[in-house]
Amino acid sequence: MDKIDFKKQLKHLYGPTARMGIHLVDVPAMRLLMVDGHGDPNTVPQYREAVETLYAVAYALKFASKKQLEKDYVVPPLEGLWWSSDMASFLTREKDKWDWTMMIMVPEWIGPAMIDKTIEAVRKKKAPPALDRLRVETLEEGRAAQVLHIGPYDDEGPVLKKLHDEFLPQNGLIRVGKHHEIYLSDPRKVDPSRLRTILRQPVK
Incomplete structure (x- = not known):
């Protein structure tokens, strides 16, 4: 059975x-x-x-897909949408002001019934703490500007400033939607200087 890796299959988005x-x-x-x-x-x-809850459900879906549909895949990377009533707090790193939505992508071949059944199985087996806050939603970003940032999360400020204050105006673009990050590295295993994070901003 082949194992699909979305970081390779969707290389323009994840690689x-x-x-x-x-x-x-x-x-x-x-x-x-x-x-x-x-x-x-x-x-x-x-x-x-x-x-913790996202990974519990994401891995349960992976195993359900492999067993029931005979389609195996690498669990996609953790992603996050970030925003604040004061967007300058991202440059000043005032993290207590931040709102966020953490996310993991679900392959299109896994239907709503399998998702619901898997969530209930996770509830009975593990009952992770945020399961009642979990939802499945479609995100439609369309055109976006993105860049690969290598290094600590707290060093993102200058990269974001260049994206927002230089790249977008120079290309006649404005921000729409929320700041989006995709985490290609596990911070528990990788030195901060080598963390790889995709910074994405929907635009029009």
Whole structure:
């Protein structure tokens, strides 16, 4: 049985290189497992609970797909939408002001019935803490500017400033939607200097 890796299959969305710099992509509508929260992801229990719950359901869906549909895949990377009533807080890194939605993509061949059944199975087996806050939603971003950031999360500020204050105006674009991050590295296993994160901003 072949194992699908979306980072390779959707390389333009999940596999940009540092050499590409800031570039434009067209993002198709995607279904994602989502959990919302607020506050500093390093300190609020909500964040850890959200990520734990997302991975519990995402891996359960992977195993259900492999067993029932004979389609195996690598669980897609963790993603996050980030916003605040004061968007300057992202440049100043005032994380207690941040709102977020953490997400993991669901393959299109897994239907709503299998998702619902799998969530209930996870509830009976593990009951992760944010399961009642979990939802499945389609995200439609369309045209977006994105860039691969290599390094600590707290070093994103200058990259975002260049994206927002230089690239977008120079290309006649304005921001729409929420700041989007895709985490290609596991911060528990990778040195902060080598973390790889896609920074994405929907535009029009």
